Amino acid sequence: MTGRGVVISNANPLSYEAIFNFGDSISDTGNAEAVYPPLNKNSPYGSTYFKHPSGRMSNGRLIIDFIDHGDIKKGVNFAFAGASALDMEYFIRTGVKPPPSNMSLSVQLDWFKKLKPSLCKSKEGFTSYKVEIMKACCGGSGPYHVDEKFCGGPGTTVCFDPSKLINWDGNHLTEAAYMLIAKGLVEGPFANPALKSAPFKIT
Incomplete structure (x- = not known):
């Protein structure tokens, strides 16, 4: 803490790619307004920043407005x-x-579950299809491409692009997965602190 009373954190900032917010009027930026009749245009809500009602229960922006990018891929x-x-x-x-709205937390979470498939991008180049990502690249015809047949033996097949999958043969990971684990150990965040002094970069 400095002499002026400003708190300074020495922790390394975390890298967040997206923010998904759930809540009520404290962070609603217009969802309720899309359902209920809008406020009168002369209402003081939103008057400080937007100069008109903006679906926010404040005179201007909310906490989420200051940290949200407004891009659906960002949250x-x-x-x-x-x-x-x-x-x-x-x-x-x-x-x-009862509360004035039936859009409870569980309802909002259900919205998120329905939207999630269209938002998910690949795990570092891996396939994002939830069934395929669990399959082994090399194996037999059993569930998730895994059975008693040994990889490379009769009746087994190998996927076209192992770099898109995490699992190699049901018991071991692919090179792509091991590389990411190694990167996490050397460059972070799997090691605390990260091995930042390492003279090489994993690629």
């Missing part, structure tokens, strides 16, 4: 004004006054 904001962490069934069952 998605599922927050919905009036949402609760508990499902509507809980409030009905217990007789507690």
Whole structure:
């Protein structure tokens, strides 16, 4: 901490590729407005920054506005004004006054699950198809290309591009997977601290 009361962190910043936000009006940047009638254009909401109502329950930007890139590949904001962490069934069952919105956390998580396949990109060049990524490159005809047949033996096949898969033969990984593990050990984040003084770069 400096003499002026500013906190300085010495920790190395983590590299995040995307942010997926869930919540209520504290971070809703327009989802509820897409469902409910918009506020009057003369409403003071949004007046400081947007100069008009923007679907945000504030006079301007929210926390997520300052850190979100606005690119769907960089993340998605599922927050919905009036949402609760508990499902509507809980409030009905217990007789507690329900929240103004039924877009609970579980509903938002369900949106995320449905959207996730279209957002997922390959694990460092690996295939992103959830079934294929678990298959062995070399093996027989069993589930996930693995059975009692030994890789290279009669009745086995080898995938066209081993660099797209993590699993080599059911028990061992591919060179591509081992390379990434090695990179994680030498360059981080698997070693703490990372071996930054290593005189070579793994490629």
